[in-house]
Amino acid sequence: MKSMYKYFFRGLITILPLALTIYLLYVCIAWMEALALAVLRPFVDGFYFPGMGLILGILGIIGVGMLMSKHRVRRLLSYVEWPFTSIPVIKSVYSSLKSFADYFSPSTAQGGQQVVILRLPDQEIELVGLVTRRSTAGLPQGFLPGERVAVYLPMGYMIGGYTVFVPSAWLTPIDMTVEEAMRSSLIAWMSRAAAPKND
Numbered sequence: 001m002k003s004m005y006k007y008f009f010r011g012l013i014t015i016l017p018l019a020l021t022i023y024l025l026y027v028c029i030a031w032m033e034a035l036a037l038a039v040l041r042p043f044v045d046g047f048y049f050p051g052m053g054l055i056l057g058i059l060g061i062i063g064v065g066m067l068m069s070k071h072r073v074r075r076l077l078s079y080v081e082w083p084f085t086s087i088p089v090i091k092s093v094y095s096s097l098k099s100f101a102d103y104f105s106p107s108t109a110q111g112g113q114q115v116v117i118l119r120l121p122d123q124e125i126e127l128v129g130l131v132t133r134r135s136t137a138g139l140p141q142g143f144l145p146g147e148r149v150a151v152y153l154p155m156g157y158m159i160g161g162y163t164v165f166v167p168s169a170w171l172t173p174i175d176m177t178v179e180e181a182m183r184s185s186l187i188a189w190m191s192r193a194a195a196p197k198n199d
Helices: 002-044 052-067 071-085 088-103 106-110 178-186
Strands: 114-119 126-133 148-154 161-167 171-173
Touching: 002 052, 071 088, 114 148, 114 178, 126 178, 148 178
Parallel strands: none
Antiparallel strands: 114 126, 114 171, 126 148, 148 161
């Protein structure tokens, strides 16, 4: 009986991530299909084929990206964003999400995203974080003098974390992408290491 429980949970752990991923993809695609059908019905009448919603969604995202490369469109967007950046509670949520999304944008990536290990002096503890700011220039008075950088320390199993300003000498860059670090932090670094290859 104990073996049955072990096999059951092992099977559940194997199936659950696959099932949830497929389900979320299905919900997203079904929503896009329904939206496309509602938008296109007056124009195409009865002409519709499965997958049109997905194609429309991809083309729409590409179109928004092309428009955002225009200065006038970005200026217009600033007016659209005004309510989201002015109302107190909504302002905090929207600004946080936008800043987080901007961190993963290609323009930010070109500026040098970096995953680092933070080691405190005379301590053996190691923290993995993301460099988000490379100086205190432009910040209010009160920060300690010296070359200091901002490091975001993500939490596991939740969206959130801490940002600390530390001397750059405390940091050691590691060969890891931001996406890999965030994904590993989300699951508390429980992903298993790859098994060594046998020659």
